Amino acid sequence: MESAVDIESLAAWMTDRGLGSGPVADVTPLAGGTQNILLRFTRDGRDYVFRRPPAHLRANSNETMRREARVLRALAGTDVPHPALIADCGDESVLGVAFYLMEPVDGFNPVGELPQPHAGSAAMRHAMGLALMDGIAALGALDHEALGLADFGRPDNFLGRQVDRWRGQMAGYAEFDGWPGPDALPSVEAVGAWLERHRPAHFKPGIMHGDYHLANVMYRKDGPELAAIIDWELATIGDPLLDLGWVLATWPDGKSGSTVSVRPWEGFPSADELVARYAGRSERDLSAVDWYHVLACYKLGILLEGTYARACAGKAPRDTGEKLHGRAVHLFERAETLIR
The missing domain is CATH 3.30.200.20 (Phosphorylase Kinase; domain 1)
Structure with a gap:
């Protein structure tokens, strides 16, 4: 390197x-x-x-x-x-x-086995989950124009573009021989149609991280607070509530389809506790929080399916493709549950 x-x-x-x-x-x-x-x-x-x-x-x-x-x-x-x-x-x-x-960050990434004292304290792990919310609540509260980022993204019709953007991405997978097609994902069309029908009419633009989850933060070595949010390559100006939806879509739920693994998991907050923490730290309207959760499942599921499509054509490892396809199916099953 x-x-x-x-x-x-x-x-x-x-x-x-x-x-x-x-x-x-x-x-x-x-x-x-x-x-x-x-x-x-x-x-x-x-x-x-x-x-x-x-x-x-x-x-x-x-x-x-x-x-x-x-x-x-x-x-x-x-x-x-x-x-x-x-x-x-x-x-x-x-x-x-x-x-x-x-500057180097004095901290650790929580994916995999947690170090001490975090591994030995369920209360500290609970606080780690809440701190994750504090990070994006603070980010979403910033005035991007005052920070010189007025031209950093295209917030106009940001939500209106989402379903077509990812539906088009999935359609492109047809070029890979052997991919069984969109029917490999449960209710993909129904989920997309639901998102279009229930799209929030308004949102307040702000800075989005774009890939916010436990694997893209570092924690302090001596406590549950965030040391840094890392990997900003997908940052843009859009709807910061999609960062919250992304956390919910990737939040481990004890099933094999979870996209992030942290051990030990006991003590981390539930998804409902995460939403409540964000609500307490943000002035944003969370009445449509399930919509953002479903959109994140839809987007992430389609992204993961891309590796499976390439694997079907021999352009990615088959075992990796199968694993990520399983996660994509799990995400669409979660979305199905949310829209019912």
Whole structure:
């Protein structure tokens, strides 16, 4: 992973910006939730985390990196926990890609086995779930225009575009030989039609994280509070209540279709407790919260089905495709229950 970064050119760029002098030392790859390349290193007595797009660039990889840096810069000074941006470079001529530097986060990601003291305290785990809500409630309360993000997304008709956007995504899977088609997902047409009929008439635009769940946050090592919300690559201006719906759609419910695994789970709040916590921290209208939950199930289920479609055509591992198809089915079964 280090070989994907020209360390000497990075050091020269840093020197030009007054970010230390001398060699870049102790370069260590960090595991992330995406294919983006993350390195931690030390220079001149200061620790940095470097982030760039994956080695195999997608069409929008560099623009995504520029957007991430922009939203982190806008969040500076707010009460939303986030990695502090140190400097960014949108000029691809420096390292061949856009990149940025941020402060290391002193925390841990909760997916998998929890560390102590969190693993030993059901009360602390309960507070962790509530803190997850506090993060997006704070994010959704920000004035994106005052933070310089007025042009960061297209909030006009944001909700009205959603079903067609994801229905179109699913239709594109027909190109993969062997995929059984939309009928592989229970009630996919009925769920889409329900979403269209019950779409909220109004919403207040705000900053959305876009992929908010337990795998994309870090917690403090000494308590239940969030240390940082991470992986901002899908951030936009839209309806922040979809972030709440995303948490509900990914919230473990003890079934094999759950998309996030945290152990031990006992003590974490119920979905109803999460909604109540958000309601207590936000001025947003939650009367249609089930609609956002269903939309998140619909969107995530269709995204997961894409891997299954590719697996059917031999373009992704079959076992991975089957596993994600099972999760997609579970999400649509959950949506069916909600709309009944």
